[in-house]
Amino acid sequence: MTRTSPGPTVGVVGGGQLGRMLGEAAAPLGVELVVADPTPDCPAAPVVRDQLVGGFEDESTIRELAERADVLTFEIELADPDALERVAEETGTPVHPAPETLRTIQDKLVQKRRLADAGVPVPEFRGVDTTDELREACEELGYPAMLKARTGGYDGRGNVPVSGPDDAEAAMDEVAGPAMVEEMVDFERELAVMGCLGDGERDTFPVTETVHREEILRESVAPARASDEVRERAREVALDVLDAMDGRGVFGIELFQTSEPRSGSEGEILLNEIAPRPHNSGHWTIEGCHTSQFEQHVRAVLGEPLGTTEIRDPTVSANILGDVDERQDAVMDGEESVLSTARAHLHWYGKREVYPLRKMGHVTMTGDDRDGLLAEVGELRDGLTFRR
Amino acid sequence: MTRTSPGPTVGVVGGGQLGRMLGEAAAPLGVELVVADPTPDCPAAPVVRDQLVGGFEDESTIRELAERADVLTFEIELADPDALERVAEETGTPVHPAPETLRTIQDKLVQKRRLADAGVPVPEFRGVDTTDELREACEELGYPAMLKARTGGYDGRGNVPVSGPDDAEAAMDEVAGPAMVEEMVDFERELAVMGCLGDGERDTFPVTETVHREEILRESVAPARASDEVRERAREVALDVLDAMDGRGVFGIELFQTSEPRSGSEGEILLNEIAPRPHNSGHWTIEGCHTSQFEQHVRAVLGEPLGTTEIRDPTVSANILGDVDERQDAVMDGEESVLSTARAHLHWYGKREVYPLRKMGHVTMTGDDRDGLLAEVGELRDGLTFRR
Numbered sequence: 001m002t003r004t005s006p007g008p009t010v011g012v013v014g015g016g017q018l019g020r021m022l023g024e025a026a027a028p029l030g031v032e033l034v035v036a037d038p039t040p041d042c043p044a045a046p047v048v049r050d051q052l053v054g055g056f057e058d059e060s061t062i063r064e065l066a067e068r069a070d071v072l073t074f075e076i077e078l079a080d081p082d083a084l085e086r087v088a089e090e091t092g093t094p095v096h097p098a099p100e101t102l103r104t105i106q107d108k109l110v111q112k113r114r115l116a117d118a119g120v121p122v123p124e125f126r127g128v129d130t131t132d133e134l135r136e137a138c139e140e141l142g143y144p145a146m147l148k149a150r151t152g153g154y155d156g157r158g159n160v161p162v163s164g165p166d167d168a169e170a171a172m173d174e175v176a177g178p179a180m181v182e183e184m185v186d187f188e189r190e191l192a193v194m195g196c197l198g199d200g201e202r203d204t205f206p207v208t209e210t211v212h213r214e215e216i217l218r219e220s221v222a223p224a225r226a227s228d229e230v231r232e233r234a235r236e237v238a239l240d241v242l243d244a245m246d247g248r249g250v251f252g253i254e255l256f257q258t259s260e261p262r263s264g265s266e267g268e269i270l271l272n273e274i275a276p277r278p279h280n281s282g283h284w285t286i287e288g289c290h291t292s293q294f295e296q297h298v299r300a301v302l303g304e305p306l307g308t309t310e311i312r313d314p315t316v317s318a319n320i321l322g323d324v325d326e327r328q329d330a331v332m333d334g335e336e337s338v339l340s341t342a343r344a345h346l347h348w349y350g351k352r353e354v355y356p357l358r359k360m361g362h363v364t365m366t367g368d369d370r371d372g373l374l375a376e377v378g379e380l381r382d383g384l385t386f387r388r
Numbered sequence: 389m390t391r392t393s394p395g396p397t398v399g400v401v402g403g404g405q406l407g408r409m410l411g412e413a414a415a416p417l418g419v420e421l422v423v424a425d426p427t428p429d430c431p432a433a434p435v436v437r438d439q440l441v442g443g444f445e446d447e448s449t450i451r452e453l454a455e456r457a458d459v460l461t462f463e464i465e466l467a468d469p470d471a472l473e474r475v476a477e478e479t480g481t482p483v484h485p486a487p488e489t490l491r492t493i494q495d496k497l498v499q500k501r502r503l504a505d506a507g508v509p510v511p512e513f514r515g516v517d518t519t520d521e522l523r524e525a526c527e528e529l530g531y532p533a534m535l536k537a538r539t540g541g542y543d544g545r546g547n548v549p550v551s552g553p554d555d556a557e558a559a560m561d562e563v564a565g566p567a568m569v570e571e572m573v574d575f576e577r578e579l580a581v582m583g584c585l586g587d588g589e590r591d592t593f594p595v596t597e598t599v600h601r602e603e604i605l606r607e608s609v610a611p612a613r614a615s616d617e618v619r620e621r622a623r624e625v626a627l628d629v630l631d632a633m634d635g636r637g638v639f640g641i642e643l644f645q646t647s648e649p650r651s652g653s654e655g656e657i658l659l660n661e662i663a664p665r666p667h668n669s670g671h672w673t674i675e676g677c678h679t680s681q682f683e684q685h686v687r688a689v690l691g692e693p694l695g696t697t698e699i700r701d702p703t704v705s706a707n708i709l710g711d712v713d714e715r716q717d718a719v720m721d722g723e724e725s726v727l728s729t730a731r732a733h734l735h736w737y738g739k740r741e742v743y744p745l746r747k748m749g750h751v752t753m754t755g756d757d758r759d760g761l762l763a764e765v766g767e768l769r770d771g772l773t774f775r776r
Binding site for chain 1: 395417434695720721738
């Protein structure tokens with residue numbers, strides 16, 4: 001390997017906040033990014049070498065990206081695995097993680113089946129195409145259950161709780177497409193593990209505790225406030241998940257710690273979902289670890305050595321979400337309190353418009369006492385408001 | 389204050405490695421950079437919003453920069469204070485630090501006089517315009533002495549040791565312009581303090597120990613391996629220096645810790661030189677502190693609150709210098725060993741060409757034992773070589 005100028009170039013499908021933070025992490029390493037995103041002047045644009053304006057599924061854009069890059073990756077699951085596969089073959093530019101892994105993850109039913117087959121503990125689930133099938137499945141799984149669109153859902157979109165047989169028809173209508181239904185897991189807490197596959201090596205970041213409201217991640221606490229045994233079991237499950245993935249990169253692995261030990265499972269950890277990319281629950285690693293999840297992804301997709309995943313200090317981060325009623329230009333007040341708090345870090349994603357619950361940035365704080373950090377970061381975040 | 393997209397914009401005269409690292413630090417804060425530099429695709433270019441291609445003294449370029457920015461700053465002392473002053477007046481865009489401070493610092497004789505007048509302890513010095521004046525000054529200061537060009541020198545360039553009266557004529561010829569001569573300080577170690585002036589606040593980063601060879605900085609160790617008393621005295625001197633500066637920003641303050649206590653001075657710290665900008669001896673703050681010197685400079689020039697200057701862990705950084713015989717395309721081998729060492733961080737500046745002793749990047753490591761870190765970082769750095 002060598003360093004040159006311009007340096008190795010990573011082509012990224014998607015240029016949202018994840019692309020932006022990939023760019024921030026790549027620069028010190030001498031790695032350049034070119035991103036492809038349909039929104040002109042996307043969040044990543046000001047911090048990367050170049051943006052190609054084009055859709056996530058637009059093959060000519062992806063081909064241009066491949067021609068300018070040493071390796072292709074994606075920061076959004078809407079990337080098209082077929083197009084990526086064809087472009088990789090035509091241009092010789094490798095894609096990481098493998099398009100086949102992206103394809104598997106895009107369909108929540110296929111994802112769950114693949115992982116269950118690989119021995120990863122998952123909640124009980126069934127594929128359902130009709131209201132009758134949904135009712136039948138729920139008879140076995142019990143009410144309430146969670147109906148999920150097989151594709152396209154994120155941040156809770158596409159997920160519909162079903163509390164009884166009378167809900168089934170409306171729920172199927174709402175999902176409006178291929179679906180799966182899962183038992184509603186009674187969990188003690190939600191956890192996430194950022195796993196990484198490098199060139200012949202694999203590793204996990206310390207287990208993160210995630211706090212959701214309205215199915216959207218609000219805060220991440222690291223290390224998770226769980227027992228050593230639970231954290232170790234979460235790491236084991238994450239390593240099993242990594243073994244079922246193809247290609248290199250960072251994977252966001254969301255888990256449930258169940259309230260009761262489960263029969264038929266080795267422990268109380270169940271897999272919820274996987275993202276084949278850096279994940280919101282790993283943003284804390286920017287300040288909390290020696291290597292951030294973004295630097296790790298850059299290293300991994302280029303086939304360079306992974307960095308240490310060791311934690312530096314207990315760390316909490318909180319998402320800044322749009323607290324507005326409708327889509328409008330983003331003007332946020334109150335960041336002075338974040339900037340004037342020692343060990344608090346503001347991350348602004350550079351989105352021009354805010355809409356309800358849109359992820360606009362995050363605040364991270366390092367320290368010793370996770371409960372205190374969680375309270376303090378929450379308060380700092382709550383002090384940030386968008387003008388209406 | 390607010391955050392918007394695009395965010396507040398800092399216009400930077402100069403787009404070398406300091407501009408690049410300013411851009412890396414500004415991005416998470418939602419702050420954009422536009423840099424002006426005569427070299428197309430300068431090191432900062434790939435990580436900032438835009439580069440204007442133009443000379444550091446080119447007033448039309450600086451005016452365009454001012455029109456696109458909320459505040460102007462500079463990352464190179466070759467910036468023209470007169471042009472900055474005129475442009476600030478014409479456009480209303482403020483300049484930080486103040487052009488008057490830049491003007492003072494550009495002339496080493498004026499700098500020393502100003503600081504001596506402000507009560508800052510400095511080595512004995514004299515302005516000299518002729519060989520006779522040089523010999524006369526050296527009679528008072530003693531041989532050997534150090535003759536310095538008043539303007540334009542850096543990394544030891546423009547500095548000529550004078551070991552006896554017979555050297556004087558050749559030394560004056562070599563400097564070839566307005567000069568000053570200083571006593572040769574017998575120092576125990578060299579120190580540096582990154583000082584910062586914010587909007588109504590001032591602070592210093594932990595005192596750094598700097599190791600030079602051939603008058604070029606090679607390694608920085610933080611905190612300096614000096615007594616608490618020496619470090620406290622260095623901080624006091626740095627604060628006195630800051631009080632003599634106008635405008636906001638980070639200042640690199642280079643100091644000598646003398647081998648013997650000095651009469652006529654309160655302690656054993658003497659000021660060597662000041663840079664009105666982030667400085668090589670503060671690069672370790674990127675990993676070593678909660679706030680880096682680059683983030684601090686961005687905060688300061690925008691008038692936003694300063695971040696904490698608290699250290700996270702003892703940290704050492706080592707410069708990667710061109711180990712070649714002549715100017716050529718930069719291709720560096722050996723970075724794999726840096727990337728595979730836990731807690732080691734590679735910083736590559738993106739320069740297309742390497743020449744002898746050119747600063748091409750640096751390696752930083754955090755840990756506990758500074759002696760061990762210094763040995764290990766030195767070894768990692770020495771393993772990086774440029775193809776000839």
